[in-house]
Amino acid sequence: MNKQSYSFQREVQTYLHAEVVVIGGGPAGTAAAISAARCGKQVVVLEKSAQLGGMGTLANVSVFMPIGNVTGIYREIIAEMLAEYLPPDHDQSIAPQYSPFLMRQYMNEKMKKEQVQVFYHSEFVGTVREGDRIRAVIVSTREGLKAFEGERFIDCTGDARVAIEAGVPYHSGREEDGLTQPMTLMFTMQNTGRPVTPILPEGCCEYKDVADLPQGRRLYWEQNDDGTLLVNMSRVKANGAKIEDVNYAETEALRQVFSIAYYLQKTGFETYALSHVAPQTGARETNQIEGIYTLTEQDVISGTRFPDLVAQTNYEIDIHSPDGARTTDERKISGYDIPYRCMLPEKPDNLLVAGRPVSATHVAMSSMRMQATCYALGQAAGAAAAISLDEAATLRDIPIGKLHGELERQGVRFKR
Numbered sequence: 239m240n241k242q243s244y245s246f247q248r249e250v251q252t253y254l255h256a257e258v259v260v261i262g263g264g265p266a267g268t269a270a271a272i273s274a275a276r277c278g279k280q281v282v283v284l285e286k287s288a289q290l291g292g293m294g295t296l297a298n299v300s301v302f303m304p305i306g307n308v309t310g311i312y313r314e315i316i317a318e319m320l321a322e323y324l325p326p327d328h329d330q331s332i333a334p335q336y337s338p339f340l341m342r343q344y345m346n347e348k349m350k351k352e353q354v355q356v357f358y359h360s361e362f363v364g365t366v367r368e369g370d371r372i373r374a375v376i377v378s379t380r381e382g383l384k385a386f387e388g389e390r391f392i393d394c395t396g397d398a399r400v401a402i403e404a405g406v407p408y409h410s411g412r413e414e415d416g417l418t419q420p421m422t423l424m425f426t427m428q429n430t431g432r433p434v435t436p437i438l439p440e441g442c443c444e445y446k447d448v449a450d451l452p453q454g455r456r457l458y459w460e461q462n463d464d465g466t467l468l469v470n471m472s473r474v475k476a477n478g479a480k481i482e483d484v485n486y487a488e489t490e491a492l493r494q495v496f497s498i499a500y501y502l503q504k505t506g507f508e509t510y511a512l513s514h515v516a517p518q519t520g521a522r523e524t525n526q527i528e529g530i531y532t533l534t535e536q537d538v539i540s541g542t543r544f545p546d547l548v549a550q551t552n553y554e555i556d557i558h559s560p561d562g563a564r565t566t567d568e569r570k571i572s573g574y575d576i577p578y579r580c581m582l583p584e585k586p587d588n589l590l591v592a593g594r595p596v597s598a599t600h601v602a603m604s605s606m607r608m609q610a611t612c613y614a615l616g617q618a619a620g621a622a623a624a625i626s627l628d629e630a631a632t633l634r635d636i637p638i639g640k641l642h643g644e645l646e647r648q649g650v651r652f653k654r
Contacts (some may be wrong), residue, residue, distance in 0.1 A: 250376055252385045256282040256355075258623045259388035261362050264292020265609045266395030266593030266616030268345055269311045271354040273620025274392075276648060277517030279627065281354050281620075284377055284386060286361035290345035292396065293608055295338040297520030298424040301459055301468060304331030305610040306552030306573055310650040313615040319344050328651045331552075335459055335468060360384075360393060365404045370587045372404055390591050390623035390633070393555055394616060397479045398525045398595035406583040406591075407528040410477060412600035417560035418477045419522035419604065423491035427499060428513035429465030441521040442493050445501040451496050454564025467510055471498045472593060478521025480496055491519045522558060522607060530634070531579035531596025538574050538602050546638045547575035548618035549643070550653055551611045557604045567604075573653065576606055578638065581619055587632040592619035614650070 254492040260267045263285035275281045275484055283290075293299045309328045316326050316334070319341070323334040332637040349356050359380055366385065374385040382518060393400035400409055411418040432617060438444060452473035459468045472494040476483035492515070499512045536542070538555060553574035559565045580596040593612040594603070621644040625636045 239471050239646060248383070250311045250383045250385045252374065252387055253379075253612040254282060255387040256280045257389045257589065257627060258282075258392065258620065259375060259390070260392045260394055260620075261400050262292070262394035262396060262593070263290040263356065264394060264396060264593060265294065265319065265612040266619070267292070267392070268348070269616030270392045270394060270592055270620035270623070271349070272311055273617040273648060274624045275352045275354050275620075277621060277624030277628075279624045282386065283349070283354060283356045284360040284362065284375070285356060285358050286360050288576045289342045290349070290356065291338065291341050292609075293520050295342045296516065296518050298338050298426065298468075298514065298516035299520055300338045300341070300424075301335045301608055302333060303553060303608045304333045305608055306331050307550045307651075307653055308332060308610070309616045309652075310614055310645065310648060312610045313649065314344045315344075315613070329653050333561050335461055354579070362399050365400060367404055367586060370585050372586050372589055375400060377571065389588065389627055392616075392619050392623060393589060393591045393595075394593050396521070396524070396594050398527050398591055401527050401583055401591050401595070402525065404586055404589060408525045408595075409528065410479065410525050411523065412560060416651070418524060419472045419558045419560055420562060421476045421478055421487045421491060421519045421521050423472045423495050423516055423519040424472070425469050425495050425499070426513050427467040427469065427502065427507060428511040429467070430509050430511050430571075431536065433508050434503060434511045436500050437496075438500045439496050442497040442500065445497055451498065451501070452564070453558075453566070466513075467507065469498065469502070473558065473559070473562070473564075474519065478522060479524035484519075487519045496507065520573070523594070523600070523603060526603060527583055527591050527595055529564070529580050529598050530582045530584065530592070531577055531597060533576060533580050533598040533606065534602035535599055535603040538571055538605050541572050544575045544577035546578040547652060548578045548581070548641070549576040549606075549611055549614035550577070551606060553605050553608050553611070555601060555605050557601065576611070576615065578618065578622065578641065579638070582634055588635065590619045590622060590633055592616045617648065617650065618645060621648065637639070
């Protein structure tokens with residue numbers, strides 16, 4: 239007879255101790271690491287894959303959506319990697335595409351320059367908690383399980399994995415039924431300059447018109463200078479933090495990719511060949527922590543301003559139907575603040591959560607989930623962790639004035 243659960247206990251060797259341990263190397267994680275390192279702290283990043291950049295590289299979501307405030311580390315990235323798109327003012331929105339391959343290389347070099355130590359193929363397993371503090375995180379590496387000790391921990395996993403394992407309350411999806419926004423597998427097509435032979439592999443379907451498409455629309459970005467088409471047209475009803483959902487999404491999304499490419503090759507893109515499919519299907523929404531403050535739909539719509547703001551955006555409410563329907567709830571907004579308290583759980587005292595899974599409702603998260611905003615949240619988290627060490631204070635008790643001062647020193651400009 240199968241047992242319902244097992245107790246698994248073993249001694250794990252400590253691999254390294256750092257002042258700030260960042261778990262996850264996506265936009266929030268890279269920005270958090272850079273920010274803390276610039277405050278003079280020893281920082282490590284634990285990344286489960288072979289590359290930094292998160293959904294921007296791993297899922298080929300290689301376009302920065304307009305967020306209304308190009309500032310801080312995000313602005314640095316534009317200046318250093320995409321200089322032709324750099325706006326003269328911080329509050330001028332841009333939406334540049336970028337190469338996920340060049341971004342991967344750029345991030346590697348950026349971390350070296352900032353003296354941040356990155357551990358690849360290091361997937362979070364669990365936490366070691368002593369009272370109200372996390373003492374260490376357990377990570378699965380190529381050498382087995384290892385412990386990474388730290389003074390401050392920043393959860394940038396995208397799914398709040400560290401927070402959840404440490405006992406932080408959380409929720410998933412919309413309030414009435416827990417359904418999350420669907421997942422999408424991004425891909426690119428390349429203009430070959432001559433007609434290509436469309437291929438529809440076994441198991442795929444033939445879409446006859448726009449209404450048949452998974453999103454019920456054509457959604458892509460075309461780069462005229464090199465003939466690259468970035469396609470965002472698949473849609474799979476799934477929660478990217480659930481085992482069975484992800485198993486289904488990875489196969490169904492790929493089936494849709496080949497079907498969509500075949501459709502495009504027959505409806506205006508006759509010279510385009512499928513050139514790259516992202517290594518993994520992208521998740522828009524999974525888990526949100528229950529923090530000291532929860533960002534709400536009303537905050538987003540009314541443009542709420544907070545004294546402890548750490549990020550700003552005017553990106554629209556953008557909800558791809560969690561029901562799997564071919565609809566999208568899109569609502570323009572004027573702009574709002576995201577407060578520091580959204581990154582703070584009640585306990586543990588030395589943990590921050592940055593990026594997509596901060597404390598926010600389903601509707602509010604649909605606006606604040608963009609990469610540029612995640613960079614801003616990560617930068618604030620890194621600075622806050624460093625200040626708490628300097629002040630010998632809990633993360634909850636740091637002086638917000640000092641946090642704002644450090645962010646300003648690092649090039650962050652808020653719209654007032």
